[in-house]
Amino acid sequence: MPEHKESAFDHPKFAVVGHPNKGKSSIVSSLALDDSVQISDTPGTTTKKRSFPLTVDGKIIYELFDTPGFQRARKVLAWLEGHDVSADKKYEVVQEFIHTFKNDPKFNDEIELLEPIMEGAGIIYVVDASKPYGEEYEAEMEILRWTGQPSMALINHIDEGDYTAEWKRALGHYFKIVRTYDPMNISLAQHISILESMAQLKEEWTDSVKSSILFFEQYYEEMFQESAAAIAKAVFDSVSLIDTLAFTSEKASDVEKKRLEENYKNRLRMIESSTQKQIEIIWHHENLEKDKTQLAFEELDLFSEESASLFGLTRKELLITAATSGAITGAGIDLMFAGHTLFIGGALGAVVGGVGAYFAFNELSEIKVLGQTLGKRYLEIGPMANRNFPYILLGRLIYHTEQIAKRSHAKRSVAEFEMDSKFKEKWLDDALRKSLESYHKKFRSGKAIDEKVLLAYEALINTVLHKLI
Amino acid sequence: MNLASYLDLYEVLESDNSTRNERRTFGLSHPELKEDPVEQLSAWANREKLKLKRPLLSETLSSYLYWVTLILSFLTFVLGVVSGIGLLSYNGHEPVNVIYFIAMVVFVPLVTMSLALLSMFRASRSQSMLIHLSPAFWMERIVALLPNKVKDQLKGRFSELKINPLILNWLVIKRSQILALAFSFGLLLALLAMVATRDIAFAWSTTLSVTPEAFHHLLETLSFAWRDFFPWAVPSVELVEQSQYYRLGEKLGDTMISHAALLGEWWKFLLFATLFYAVILRFVMYIISTIGLKKAIERSFMTLEGSKKLLSDMNEVNISTHASTIENNFSSKTVAYTQVIDRFDQSYDMALGWAIDPDKLKLINERMQVIAPNCYEAGGANSLEEDSEVISKCHGEILFYVKAWEPPTMDFMDFLESLLEKADKVIVAPIGTEQQAYVSKERDVNVWARKLFTLNNEKVWLKISSAQALKGEAENA
Ligand SMILES: Nc1nc2c(ncn2[C@@H]2O[C@H](COP(=O)(O)OP(=O)(O)OP(=O)(O)O)[C@@H](O)[C@H]2O)c(=O)[nH]1
Numbered sequence A: 001m002p003e004h005k006e007s008a009f010d011h012p013k014f015a016v017v018g019h020p021n022k023g024k025s026s027i028v029s030s031l032a033l034d035d036s037v038q039i040s041d042t043p044g045t046t047t048k049k050r051s052f053p054l055t056v057d058g059k060i061i062y063e064l065f066d067t068p069g070f071q072r073a074r075k076v077l078a079w080l081e082g083h084d085v086s087a088d089k090k091y092e093v094v095q096e097f098i099h100t101f102k103n104d105p106k107f108n109d110e111i112e113l114l115e116p117i118m119e120g121a122g123i124i125y126v127v128d129a130s131k132p133y134g135e136e137y138e139a140e141m142e143i144l145r146w147t148g149q150p151s152m153a154l155i156n157h158i159d160e161g162d163y164t165a166e167w168k169r170a171l172g173h174y175f176k177i178v179r180t181y182d183p184m185n186i187s188l189a190q191h192i193s194i195l196e197s198m199a200q201l202k203e204e205w206t207d208s209v210k211s212s213i214l215f216f217e218q219y220y221e222e223m224f225q226e227s228a229a230a231i232a233k234a235v236f237d238s239v240s241l242i243d244t245l246a247f248t249s250e251k252a253s254d255v256e257k258k259r260l261e262e263n264y265k266n267r268l269r270m271i272e273s274s275t276q277k278q279i280e281i282i283w284h285h286e287n288l289e290k291d292k293t294q295l296a297f298e299e300l301d302l303f304s305e306e307s308a309s310l311f312g313l314t315r316k317e318l319l320i321t322a323a324t325s326g327a328i329t330g331a332g333i334d335l336m337f338a339g340h341t342l343f344i345g346g347a348l349g350a351v352v353g354g355v356g357a358y359f360a361f362n363e364l365s366e367i368k369v370l371g372q373t374l375g376k377r378y379l380e381i382g383p384m385a386n387r388n389f390p391y392i393l394l395g396r397l398i399y400h401t402e403q404i405a406k407r408s409h410a411k412r413s414v415a416e417f418e419m420d421s422k423f424k425e426k427w428l429d430d431a432l433r434k435s436l437e438s439y440h441k442k443f444r445s446g447k448a449i450d451e452k453v454l455l456a457y458e459a460l461i462n463t464v465l466h467k468l469i
Numbered sequence B: 001m002n003l004a005s006y007l008d009l010y011e012v013l014e015s016d017n018s019t020r021n022e023r024r025t026f027g028l029s030h031p032e033l034k035e036d037p038v039e040q041l042s043a044w045a046n047r048e049k050l051k052l053k054r055p056l057l058s059e060t061l062s063s064y065l066y067w068v069t070l071i072l073s074f075l076t077f078v079l080g081v082v083s084g085i086g087l088l089s090y091n092g093h094e095p096v097n098v099i100y101f102i103a104m105v106v107f108v109p110l111v112t113m114s115l116a117l118l119s120m121f122r123a124s125r126s127q128s129m130l131i132h133l134s135p136a137f138w139m140e141r142i143v144a145l146l147p148n149k150v151k152d153q154l155k156g157r158f159s160e161l162k163i164n165p166l167i168l169n170w171l172v173i174k175r176s177q178i179l180a181l182a183f184s185f186g187l188l189l190a191l192l193a194m195v196a197t198r199d200i201a202f203a204w205s206t207t208l209s210v211t212p213e214a215f216h217h218l219l220e221t222l223s224f225a226w227r228d229f230f231p232w233a234v235p236s237v238e239l240v241e242q243s244q245y246y247r248l249g250e251k252l253g254d255t256m257i258s259h260a261a262l263l264g265e266w267w268k269f270l271l272f273a274t275l276f277y278a279v280i281l282r283f284v285m286y287i288i289s290t291i292g293l294k295k296a297i298e299r300s301f302m303t304l305e306g307s308k309k310l311l312s313d314m315n316e317v318n319i320s321t322h323a324s325t326i327e328n329n330f331s332s333k334t335v336a337y338t339q340v341i342d343r344f345d346q347s348y349d350m351a352l353g354w355a356i357d358p359d360k361l362k363l364i365n366e367r368m369q370v371i372a373p374n375c376y377e378a379g380g381a382n383s384l385e386e387d388s389e390v391i392s393k394c395h396g397e398i399l400f401y402v403k404a405w406e407p408p409t410m411d412f413m414d415f416l417e418s419l420l421e422k423a424d425k426v427i428v429a430p431i432g433t434e435q436q437a438y439v440s441k442e443r444d445v446n447v448w449a450r451k452l453f454t455l456n457n458e459k460v461w462l463k464i465s466s467a468q469a470l471k472g473e474a475e476n477a
């Protein structure tokens, strides 16, 4: 008879098992932040057990297994029950079952799911409580009991119906921990609370699983940090972007100007879409399919009133923001003249800033003709003069990050990013607008930016993300 | 840290496809570097660059810079020699005016060095006006225009390369110091050569009314650095007095001629002045600029795209949660199961329920307005023996209710296969829950259709809803 393989130094293992098509893979996918797991509404999607280790610097903290669903539970149980043994020997009967039917395709699924358990994995039994309980589940739970491994049940709700009460009554007979869990809507807090339940399965595992909670928190923090850095860089790169186009004739034609402007816009679009992609990768949504029409510059003109009111500042807000930052310049003049012009200076600065903002609403940036180098002349566009632009881009990228960060890794549907006119109110308030503006002004100046400034901007975005997510 | 290591890192980061794991492994295996991010980055670049295609950017650029610098240095050296000779040449009418030479080896260096210091202070700003004044900068522009082939070759690879302006500034500053040093060596060589090969009568003369005492005082001040160690290299008051010379209407004074041997003593001062101001001080400037460039490169290491990410990948714990293997893509084929009915017959020989008890079955039959004399449960809590018993009772046309929402398991399929040995026809009827009034969802029925399709048995029929049947007909038409 094969020996019990488990040793005291083994890391905790958990096998997610259950009936076919009840969301086992969805649960694993959401807990492992892995959006590549095959999930479908066809039963029998998962045919092989798969390991999802949480590793920290290569060291495994715990290991999660996705498994195929039970297919011939009654037959397995009948075989097991054919051996009349005492409770302490039941484990060995299961071992023997695996040994005997290892190469029998008939029990492929059962063997795949029993193997990790017999190698010491704790059992996470998944059911769907949107459908009624049935006696046919009892054979499965009975088999799991034969393994003698610690176990818990997770109640999932795939559909509308709610039979939680009857499920809880039935599960209570077999599992000491019964929890509900929604793999489609999972936050860090829910994730942590599930880990805490798993930690209770076996005393020896508690420390490892508890430490994994800290690692997950760190992991999320890293994702926030990286997203903020990516967004900050995108805004800086876009606002300070300068594009040039050489021309040889006496004067640049309108066609050439148009072309330059198109190039410039294209490069801005590129920055946005590549940053979006980057954010998806940061949050491990590499395989995300998105509805392209929803969040692309092509559909939503960056510089239209509509996008401004959705993501950027309205004309009025822009006027206020620009006027206050203009007034600071005015205050500088006052200092120079020792305060004699106190009010005039401030008012003048505010007026100039405000009027400038009003006109800067629609145009991107002036197209300049640049000097003569070896008989060649250049058209130049940028840095971005449009004061609203950074807010629009920022709003859209923050929105994208929020959507991505909140999306469960178990979802396989095409992502639709419904824009909400309320979103702006959620992230942007007057105080934030003012602090952002001081950075945007620096980005616009076309001067080299100190790394520290960019880091501070990053930190600001990070706090916004934390507030939202 | 030199320019080459910066360029190497740039190129490595540009074409980097290392995994987080590799980076972290590197970070962990070089713990001594952790405190010094620049060292860590360059160690990484040194290892990774071996994977890149040769020649490396740094190699191309370094050799280019080396040759440009060498050629320019040689030219300025020659220029130094020529100017030195020019300044020290005795044309037979007038003695050699030391003031010119002193201006060249003391005042010009002092002024240019102050400018260089100033530009060093301002170098951290990317647009520094002073940088453009530097001769090396302009010379290089000219040279860059010359060899077309070289330039094209460089352009292809460098068009995307954006060296941090900070580095460029320091590069220019350092190179101007090298060129100035070459020029100074030229002057020094000229002085030594002229003194060795000619008998030069030095004198001094100025339009300004400067007393010999004042001039001596100036010279003494200038020699502050060496007067205590080499007093003989500071002109004495007599020497200064005797070598003053008025150009207006005077020939060489007899006195001067009589002191010709003495006048030659000036060369010692000139030599030391050249050594100290033009060579040693300039060398110090060169050292400062080298340090400045090194610092600039170190700072720029951090601004390279991707370097911050690389550092955090190396130094922060590498957490990974996803599967270690890649899963095969699952594709479910949509199949058209053609053996379907959309309406029950009035009666069947018997009714079976998969995990549905007989009482319930009777209820369902009523609901469906179906008559079946016998109702049995299969599966569910039944033992396998009980199931065999049920099968043994089966015959004729059998209505087989299944819970539509529960996926068809192989357990069910096994039972169905045994059943088919006894039955003439089996109608599999997926039904919904009691709450749904036993109406099944189309999606669930499709799952059953797919499963029955695998069986491929003409005795097995599937009950679908009439709406679904209409849809199927429309698709077939
Ligand atoms: N709305 C909703 N759908 C869910 C939920 N959990 C699972 N699903 C869906 O249920 C179906 C089955 O999910 P899977 O995770 O593939 O189930 P499984 O248990 O791994 O299935 P097999 O591998 O075939 O045994 C998929 O279509 C999921 O999208 C949930 O909590 N809510």
Ligand SMILES: [Mg+2]
Binding pocket: A024, A025, A026, A038, A039, A045, A046, A066, A067, A068
């Ligand atoms: Mg699965």
